[in-house]
Amino acid sequence: MTNQVKIFDTTLRDGEQSPGISLDVAEKLEIAEQLARLGVDIIEAGFPIASIGDFEAVEAIARAVRGPVITALSRTGFQDIDRAWEAVRDAEHPRIHVFIATSLIHMKKKLRMTEDQVKAEVVAGVSRARSYTGDVEFSPEDGSRSDVDFMCDVLQLAVDNGATTLNIPDTVGYGVPEEFGHLIAHIIDTVAGDYVVSTHCHNDLGLAVANSLAGVQAGARQVECAVNGLGERAGNAALEEIVMAIKTRRDYFGGVETGVRTEELARTSRLVSRLTGYPVQYNKAVVGRNAFAHEAGIHQHGVLEDRETYEIIDASTVGQEAAQIVMGKHSGRHAFSDTLEKMGLHLQGDALNQAFIRFKELADRKVQLTEADLEAIVAEELGTGAVHRYSMVSLDVHGGTQATPIATVVLTEGEGKVDGEAEGNGMIDAVIAAIAKATGVSGTVLDFKVSSVTGGGDALGDVIIQLESDGYRASGRGVATDVVEASARAYLNAVNKVVRLRDRPRRERTVGP
């Protein structure tokens, strides 16, 4: 058996299905490129049948990203599989990932199929996928709650009809390590043929990483996981924890290894957090800001004397050093784009121009900008990467404890201008009301988060707003030295996304493994 454990990243599929996350094509491409740089083996880019947006993102990633296998999720129906293939066919290494549920509860309540019907679906679906590509993965959804014998029959059919990877999902996060390890061992013993076994574990009981590793111990050679542990409900196994556990405890895991460049883990985590709007908790293993005792980013020189008495991972191994200062107000356009390239961030054309203009505005107010600041600026521009209907011209706000807060905004709309003035419960509320008046798009702010990009009173404010309008949900992000201005930008970005979403068919609600 090989010592290489393949890392299958599902941030863009299972992760992206989390409530309130809606990445556009440019954002997904940026994440996929970073995943390639990180060295993952397989990128699950999306679920093409779910929406036109999903399809376009998978297609764009398949065409642009080199290195990893690019896969798309698909149910067993021919329409699904054909659509998945259409999306990934241009990849350097395309894969189709076919799934169907095998647990009694899912077959009865969701599929309304008998065991024989499910088997027939597997035979037809896997064969169809195999007719397109030699790289076919099959997943029995809710595997850990399925009847083991029935599931093994289904897996055997999948292998016999062309599946090369068998992925065993603990869809509801019900497994515990010993038991899940035994399940993987039993499958390897029972199902004949040449295939790789994979795990896909959810974290509802906090055991996703442990279950995945128990799978590896039992012989699994692919682990499905997501950056920052994103995914449905409590998420998937966290990629960074899987990778660092295997690396740190190589002695225990019998010398297996992954191909991940661990020093890219911190940046990957930050990029995904920025673009999804999902914060990483301070005490998150590996990528949380407290993960190392020396408090990265706060006291650059405050490293404790006996590091190894309390740390088993060196912060630099995962790219968690304090951000270096890279750019100031005298930096030119060339230096700006050079620095972005060095950081592995690719912006072109309008997005690069916009980012540079924002950079200069910010550099004029701040003395120096760090790598993390630049990442934030680029993240905002990626968020508006698509054509946006509105952009901000000016903003004026007044408030306090004595006066009712009032805001005035002027926006461009295409070639023209629109403006709005409104009062609110607070200054940000007033700004939002003014933008709603100017654009005619109003809705409910589901969530509002502000964080400073770096430490210090002069830090950039980084605002994420989740907006629901007319049944559409979108998140927008804004970065500025002023939190009220950043909020206005974030809200406007969310409005621009809602406007775009309205013109598209809605995504199907299908959960997947």
Add this chain to the structure above:
Amino acid sequence: MTNQVKIFDTTLRDGEQSPGISLDVAEKLEIAEQLARLGVDIIEAGFPIASIGDFEAVEAIARAVRGPVITALSRTGFQDIDRAWEAVRDAEHPRIHVFIATSLIHMKKKLRMTEDQVKAEVVAGVSRARSYTGDVEFSPEDGSRSDVDFMCDVLQLAVDNGATTLNIPDTVGYGVPEEFGHLIAHIIDTVAGDYVVSTHCHNDLGLAVANSLAGVQAGARQVECAVNGLGERAGNAALEEIVMAIKTRRDYFGGVETGVRTEELARTSRLVSRLTGYPVQYNKAVVGRNAFAHEAGIHQHGVLEDRETYEIIDASTVGQEAAQIVMGKHSGRHAFSDTLEKMGLHLQGDALNQAFIRFKELADRKVQLTEADLEAIVAEELGTGAVHRYSMVSLDVHGGTQATPIATVVLTEGEGKVDGEAEGNGMIDAVIAAIAKATGVSGTVLDFKVSSVTGGGDALGDVIIQLESDGYRASGRGVATDVVEASARAYLNAVNKVVRLRDRPRRERTVGP
């Protein structure tokens, strides 16, 4: 062997040692009371020798909180142990928790002691503790990296000299479940006597919960853990995950159970997050806002049709329902304090008056306040529970993209008034500068977080600021309908804390198990 697994909560000791957390006595008491309500068996209230603040908090909890055992951490020196006993002696059920490192690296680099010296310390320390109380816990720090035979010798000495609980720490989060389970089993086989075995697992590789549960499978009957998984670096095993794994997979864990009232888990998590300023990530198991597929708090009626196809825990089991609307502007003082009592929040005297005034101010601007809103108001008042030097009279702010942001504040200082006016890079920056001018306390804002308490555009803004001034760190929290005003309140609360901290000796930097 008993089926009862004792839950030992170390949120107030190991959790509170996290960077930037500094809870005052009132805040610690509030958390301890909630832990008692939650039904934990043991509360580790602090490390009395570390600082006067720690001592006072442990003493206050020992005197006030009924139900759980109250314990204090202590090194083996008599001064430490005497101080720990002094702090917990008035508890209904006092315990002393003595620790010393047994790994080669810790003995060499930190303790600078030989094996024999460590053994002598254990004999002396445990005997001293036992002379005060019949409930003594002993921990060999860095146990998972210790020589097993030496550690078992040390544990035997601890039992022979009076220890009734042996706690095995995986101090650096190095363990993996199978291995850690074997270690626990080996200790039970090797060390003679009548004692309870306990686990204390850190999460550096994402395995703290799995390791603790492997310990339970092997015979451990106490688990040390913290709410939201707080603790040094990547934190401890998350209390809520331990409890729900044992409850949900009772079939697997041989029928063991905990005494925790799971329906208090969500509220406990929110309280700890508010008071520590540590956000809970959305995809956190059990207590994250996405933990349940029906998106609690967003769509009250949007529960998916076949809940059990994707959920293994019912949201109501852990108290994660949408907050009910409880209070409006017409609610009186009596109704207000009644509601708080029903929610289990005890405020008295000035703090109650202050909270009621803030409630009325907010209720005048908002139509209705939810339970979560009330929790936030109370959390702000708890943060200022001690005597505070400054409080806000008025605030006026103006800014936008065209004008330089400018702020004016008026504060009370004792009987008098002070004011300040300043410009800034943003409106919040200007407000902070104005407060710094008025109070003469300036510093670096290490972190700044804003979240909305509930959904909706009329949600309260909840701001947490971590301030470092003159080598002191303090966090402040502010709640208002206006984020800029909430920021001013948060900053002012942090300033008030810094002023208090300055008058006290500094805490020792000792990490512990």
